[in-house]
Amino acid sequence: MRAARDAGRKLLVPYVTGGLGADWCDVVAACAAAGADAVEVGIPFSDPVMDGPTIQEASTRALARGATPASIVAALGEVDAGIPLVVMTYYNVVFRGGHRRFARSLVEHGVSGAIVPDLPLDEFGEWARAADDAGVETILLAAPTTPDDRLVEICERSRGWVYGVGLMGVTGERTSLAASAATMAKRLKAVTDLPVLIGVGVSTPEQAVEVSAAADGVVVGSALVRRLLEGGGPEAAAAFVGELRSALDGMA
Amino acid sequence: MALPEPSPDGRFGEFGGRFIPESLIPACRELEAAFRAAWGDPAFHEEYGRLLRDYGGRPTPVTECHRLSERLGVRVLLKREDLTHTGSHKINNVVGQALLTRRMGKQRVIAETGAGQHGVATATACALFGLECVVYMGEVDVERQALNVFRMELLGADVIPVGSGSRTLKDAVNEALRDWVANVETTHYCIGSVMGPHPYPWMVREFQSILGTEAREQTRAIVGADPDVVVACVGGGSNAAGTFAGFADTPARLVGVEAEGGAAIGHGVPGVVHGMKSFLVQDEEGQVLEAHSISAGLDYPGVGPEHSYLSATGRATYVTAGDDEVLDAFKLLSQTEGIIPALESAHALAWVVRAAGTDELPTGAVVLITLSGRGDKDVAQVRELLS
Ligand SMILES: Cc1ncc(COP(=O)(O)O)c(C=O)c1O
Numbered sequence: 001m002r003a004a005r006d007a008g009r010k011l012l013v014p015y016v017t018g019g020l021g022a023d024w025c026d027v028v029a030a031c032a033a034a035g036a037d038a039v040e041v042g043i044p045f046s047d048p049v050m051d052g053p054t055i056q057e058a059s060t061r062a063l064a065r066g067a068t069p070a071s072i073v074a075a076l077g078e079v080d081a082g083i084p085l086v087v088m089t090y091y092n093v094v095f096r097g098g099h100r101r102f103a104r105s106l107v108e109h110g111v112s113g114a115i116v117p118d119l120p121l122d123e124f125g126e127w128a129r130a131a132d133d134a135g136v137e138t139i140l141l142a143a144p145t146t147p148d149d150r151l152v153e154i155c156e157r158s159r160g161w162v163y164g165v166g167l168m169g170v171t172g173e174r175t176s177l178a179a180s181a182a183t184m185a186k187r188l189k190a191v192t193d194l195p196v197l198i199g200v201g202v203s204t205p206e207q208a209v210e211v212s213a214a215a216d217g218v219v220v221g222s223a224l225v226r227r228l229l230e231g232g233g234p235e236a237a238a239a240f241v242g243e244l245r246s247a248l249d250g251m252a
Numbered sequence: 253m254a255l256p257e258p259s260p261d262g263r264f265g266e267f268g269g270r271f272i273p274e275s276l277i278p279a280c281r282e283l284e285a286a287f288r289a290a291w292g293d294p295a296f297h298e299e300y301g302r303l304l305r306d307y308g309g310r311p312t313p314v315t316e317c318h319r320l321s322e323r324l325g326v327r328v329l330l331k332r333e334d335l336t337h338t339g340s341h342k343i344n345n346v347v348g349q350a351l352l353t354r355r356m357g358k359q360r361v362i363a364e365t366g367a368g369q370h371g372v373a374t375a376t377a378c379a380l381f382g383l384e385c386v387v388y389m390g391e392v393d394v395e396r397q398a399l400n401v402f403r404m405e406l407l408g409a410d411v412i413p414v415g416s417g418s419r420t421l422k423d424a425v426n427e428a429l430r431d432w433v434a435n436v437e438t439t440h441y442c443i444g445s446v447m448g449p450h451p452y453p454w455m456v457r458e459f460q461s462i463l464g465t466e467a468r469e470q471t472r473a474i475v476g477a478d479p480d481v482v483v484a485c486v487g488g489g490s491n492a493a494g495t496f497a498g499f500a501d502t503p504a505r506l507v508g509v510e511a512e513g514g515a516a517i518g519h520g521v522p523g524v525v526h527g528m529k530s531f532l533v534q535d536e537e538g539q540v541l542e543a544h545s546i547s548a549g550l551d552y553p554g555v556g557p558e559h560s561y562l563s564a565t566g567r568a569t570y571v572t573a574g575d576d577e578v579l580d581a582f583k584l585l586s587q588t589e590g591i592i593p594a595l596e597s598a599h600a601l602a603w604v605v606r607a608a609g610t611d612e613l614p615t616g617a618v619v620l621i622t623l624s625g626r627g628d629k630d631v632a633q634v635r636e637l638l639s
Contacts, residue, residue: 046417046539047525049429050273056416068537091271092524096538118271118524122261143275145436154274168275169434 001084001161004037005195010248011161011217012208013197014224014241015088017042017058018075019067023233025079030234031224032081035245040115040219041076043069043089050117052172054222057229069093070105077109084160086113086139091127094119099127103134113137113160121154128157139163142188144180155192163219164188166198166211173203173222177210185215205247212248220244254464254500255457255493255558262450265564267557270449272429272527279436284451286356291458296351303347304462307380309337310344312463314470314620319588324608325615329474330591330623331467333491340594340625341463341491342373342444348459350377353440360384360439364428366393366421366487367549367596368400369625370444375409385409388427390420393548400629418542420551421487425526445488446556449527453556457493464498467620475618478502484622485599486510486517486570487549489556491624496568504620506568508559509603511578514543516555517563517570523554530557546575546637547595547630573602581605582627582634594625595634 005011014031018024018041031039044059044067051059069089076085087106094102094116106114114136119127121140131138137159142151144165155162166181167174181198188196198211199219208218227236262268270280290296304310312335317328333341353361361383365371371387378385387409394401394413404411417423425448432441446453446460471479482499484492486508496506510518516531523532525540533541533553543551562568573581578595581602586592593601600621607613627634 046541047422047426049426049526050433052430060416063539070537092532092534092538092540094538095522095524095529096534096536117273118527120270120272120274120277122277123269123271141274143273143277145275145278147278150277165273165275168436170430 001037001195005216008252010212010251011037011195011197012244012248013038013040013217013219015040015042015219015221017044017055017062017225018072019044019062019065020058020228021233025075026234027228027237028079029081030238031241032083034238034241036083036241037217038084038086039081040086040088041072043072043087043093045090045093048090050170052170052222054173054226054229055171058225069097073105073109073111076111084112085110086115087111088115091116091119094127099130103130103136106136107134113139115139115163117141121150121157124157141165142184144168144184151187152191155188155194158194161195161197162188162192164196164198164215165200167201169201171200171222173226174201177201177207181211182214185211189214205243208244209247209251212251255497258450258454264558264561267530267560268450268453269529270527271524271529272449273433275433276436280449280451282356283352286352287451287455290352290355300348300351304344307337308343308347309335310462311466312336314467314474316474317589320585323588324605326608326613327618328604329471329479329618329620331463331495331620333463333622333624334591334593334626338373338376339628340369340373341460341494342370343376344462344494345444345456345459345490346373346377346442349440349442350381350383353383354381356440358438358440360435361442362386362388362428362431362439363442363444364388364421364424365444366424366551367547367594368393368397368404368629369549371404371409371411372400374442375404375407378409379407386431387411388414388424390414390418390424392419393421396633397548397629399632420543420548422540422553445490446493446558447488447526447528447554453528453558456490457497457558460490460494461497463491463494463622464496467495468498468502471620479504479620480617481505481507481613481619483507483509483600483604483619485550485596485624486555486559487552487596489559491622493556493558495622496562500567507603508568508570509599510570510572511545511547511550511599512572512574513545514551514553515572516553517559518572520553525554528557530560531555546578547599549596550599571603573599577602577606579634579637591623592627592631593623594627595630597624
């Protein structure tokens, strides 16, 4: 990610809910082929408090289809994406799985990183040790309300890249980009050399371009997941990711 | 204080903590600072105590139940939280948090509610303080507690039905947390029990400890000694925590009664949800399971972290009561004492009825039960169940 950023490329990380539809692994591969720099795969959880209606619905459907953390991670081991895959899940899934066991299973199945939005810096220690020992990169989140001194600490402990939350709120599409998105990107860029990606409320190619003027790239979740909920499969995902890719490439 | 403060990172033993999105961390810190300052400020205590007295109807009495005692062979005393303004212990916590909301300069309050009692109490305090109030309530609960929904609306609150997940209390908490993430800068989240991220479990216990402190003095005045056993129902665990705070340093045995269908300590294992590490009813993969109880206020798969700790240390014991025996207890208290209890509180009674005369609660023992609320809200539901 860092090398691509340093080469002048804007980074694109689509989010896909694991287990949503029988062809979800093909969706992940299609995102990779369409120009994603990494794919964030959600391991569905019963109580996703950082997620709005779209990803809640996707999580509910995936769970109803029998998705489990083990089945999602194992399936990712079979995906030949050629780019880093990171999982996003809530802390109880990690805690229940066992820190070391969960970290090892990620590595065994070729998953390079993890995002755990309800595990803030203050509670991060036990998982951080297990993840670091196993070689899993934990990407930390920073929020618009995070004070400056804490921002520095988050960037120091984040691995791979840092996830700036673009607005005060949960995941979901928005008609326009929040002013807080660019501010978040600038504040993070000022304190870290890690790639800074902005997610939550980035829904369209135009918004991706707008925020990437300040950031190194974007995470796009609900806008893609909505297309999947509406019946779209790998082709629809590839088409949307392709649009985002060309818009970002057009910035250079 | 009979129950100690948690560690600086909000732990009761291994339980508690602050497992929340980064966006909410500053708000929890701000709240902790505001609470610490207020709780050390005699002027705050003066205003809080005065409001609970002149507005809330405190102190509530302890009533000795002569006919029920004769029937059960144990001496039964009830701490009467049903007699507070709004009809449950929830008012103790809400008045405290409303005062803090004002201190923090926030204008909007959100809350979750199960039975509707916390929602009614929050709507009441917001009306009193002139604050905007939004209450999240699962669709299942909106239906079975229709009267309380109307009450909240009369008081000027917006009640938002929650249709996700099990459509009960757990999901109402999720939705309130999502609102808070979006509006944290202007909004205080008034959590209704000893749950959630630090400082809530500690702060709510402190606000509820008034009922335990009163009950201890009142029991001594009536009995001339501390009770042998102290019993309270446990949903999130706030009426129990407030009660136990008054008796933790007495020899009394402390018993918390969970609903059989939502028994976090009884049937759960440690987990993390709603900002806290605590016992949690969940599956092998860590998915939180739905609770099923006759009483909306106990329909919760988690429990406050301090109860997990008190269970682990053995200072308190946690048992369960099932729907049928709860209904029987509901009728029994109505008919022997002329007091219609909330279905939640009837769980505590049901255990006493079951345990009376056994080693758990020997004949002749003195038992204090916290009657956390009145049953008016449940009368329509019980009528349907009995017909
Ligand atoms: C009357 C009454 N008792 C008990 C409870 C359960 O809450 P807690 O365990 O926090 O006391 C409720 C919650 O709605 C209630 O209304």
